Amino acid sequence: MTSPLHLYKAEFFKTLGHSVRLAILDALREGPLSVSELQAAIQTEQSILSQHLAKLRGMKFVSCRREKTTIYYHVHDREVYQFLDLAKNIYVRQLQQSQEMLKELTPSEIA
Amino acid sequence: MTSPLHLYKAEFFKTLGHSVRLAILDALREGPLSVSELQAAIQTEQSILSQHLAKLRGMKFVSCRREKTTIYYHVHDREVYQFLDLAKNIYVRQLQQSQEMLKELTPSEIA
DNA sequence: TGTTTATATTTGAATATTCTAATATAACAA
DNA sequence: TTGTTATATTAGAATATTCAAATATAAACA
Numbered sequence: 668m669t670s671p672l673h674l675y676k677a678e679f680f681k682t683l684g685h686s687v688r689l690a691i692l693d694a695l696r697e698g699p700l701s702v703s704e705l706q707a708a709i710q711t712e713q714s715i716l717s718q719h720l721a722k723l724r725g726m727k728f729v730s731c732r733r734e735k736t737t738i739y740y741h742v743h744d745r746e747v748y749q750f751l752d753l754a755k756n757i758y759v760r761q762l763q764q765s766q767e768m769l770k771e772l773t774p775s776e777i778a
Numbered sequence: 779m780t781s782p783l784h785l786y787k788a789e790f791f792k793t794l795g796h797s798v799r800l801a802i803l804d805a806l807r808e809g810p811l812s813v814s815e816l817q818a819a820i821q822t823e824q825s826i827l828s829q830h831l832a833k834l835r836g837m838k839f840v841s842c843r844r845e846k847t848t849i850y851y852h853v854h855d856r857e858v859y860q861f862l863d864l865a866k867n868i869y870v871r872q873l874q875q876s877q878e879m880l881k882e883l884t885p886s887e888i889a
Numbered sequence: 890t891g892t893t894t895a896t897a898t899t900t901g902a903a904t905a906t907t908c909t910a911a912t913a914t915a916a917c918a919a
Numbered sequence: 920t921t922g923t924t925a926t927a928t929t930a931g932a933a934t935a936t937t938c939a940a941a942t943a944t945a946a947a948c949a
Contacts, residue, residue: 669820673797673804679869680800684792685937686784693784702896709780715938717897727872736895736946744871750864757857758790761838796907813926826908828927847916847925891949898943906935913928919921 682726687711687719689751691740692728696748699741793837798822798830800862802851803839807859810852 683689690709694700700708706716720740723729728747731740742748794800801820805811811819817827831851834840839858842851853859 669797669801669822673800675873676800676865676869677795677797679865679872680791681795681936684788684790684795686780686788689784689787689791690780703894711780712939713896714898714940718937721897727875733896733946736893738896744868746864746868750861750868753857753861753864754787754790757855757861758787760855761790762786764838792906814924823909824926825910825928829907832927844916844926847923849926893948894946896944896946898941900939900941902938902940904935904937906933908933909931911929914926916924916926918923 679726682722682728685719685722687715688723688728691716691719691723692742692747692751695729695740695742699739701737701739703737705740790837793833793839796830796833798826799834799839802827802830802834803853803858803862806840806851806853810850812848812850814848816851 683692687709690711691705694705694708702713702716702720705711705720706713709716711719720729720731724731727743729740730743731738733739794803798820801822802816805816805819813824813827813831816822816831817824820827822830831840831842835842838854840851841854842849844850
């Protein structure tokens with residue numbers, strides 16, 4: 668086990684495992700945005716944004732087209748949003764569970 | 779942006795971003811397995827397996843119960859498999875696309 | 890051509906993750 | 920109690936990822 672496919676899958680998930688990259692995908696839900704629009708939307712330094720866009724491009728989560736000097740990014744496969752929403756179901760439940768565990772602790776147990 | 783929720787989501791995906799952890803989840807598809815059964819199934823050192831199980835537990839992807847000296851792991855929320863299968867649709871398409879790009883390259887372009 | 894604007898890439902330091910090896914714990918049996 | 924089996928945790932080295940700053944590129948325009 669831990670086949671080449673598992674390694675590829677791992678890269679796939681790793682690419683999603685960064686808050687800026689998730690914010691980028693979220694920002695692109697409504698449609699394409701230029702890099703500077705993205706920069707404004709998620710409040711991130713130009714070079715950092717560019718580096719994260721490169722990773723998303725590398726895994727084909729996004730593509731881009733140039734229009735004069737502006738580069739517009741869009742998600743490559745909109746099914747990714749279904750997927751992200753399904754993820755949300757799961758981690759929201761996971762979070763809730765953690766919350767419940769916290770609530771059951773007495774103050775002395777927490778300290 | 780890059781809210782606390784985005785940070786949490788990123789942790790969620792990061793937890794899935796390792797081939798051993800994906801192999802563990804796959805191995806648990808059919809039902810619970812003990813640590814040594816997992817070890818046999820995915821051919822991994824005891825301590826490494828244990829460390830990855832700890833991460834999966836931490837994010838509540840798996841839970842475990844003890845039976846005498848044996849510890850059985852199971853996935854915490856079976857919806858994770860729907861989610862992983864949806865992921866597969868997406869990255870298989872992404873892979874195919876990369877393949878097609880490769881095919882279009884002439885040998886000289888590759889070298 | 891030179892300048893400006895928009896974006897990408899590179900480099901090295903800072904940080905985080907993973908692995909290996911060793912040690913710890915928990916339950917049970919002799 | 921001591922030993923054994925199954926699993927977990929810890930510590931430090933090895934590796935990978937991220938960030939910040941500087942530099943590079945590409946298109947458009949004066």
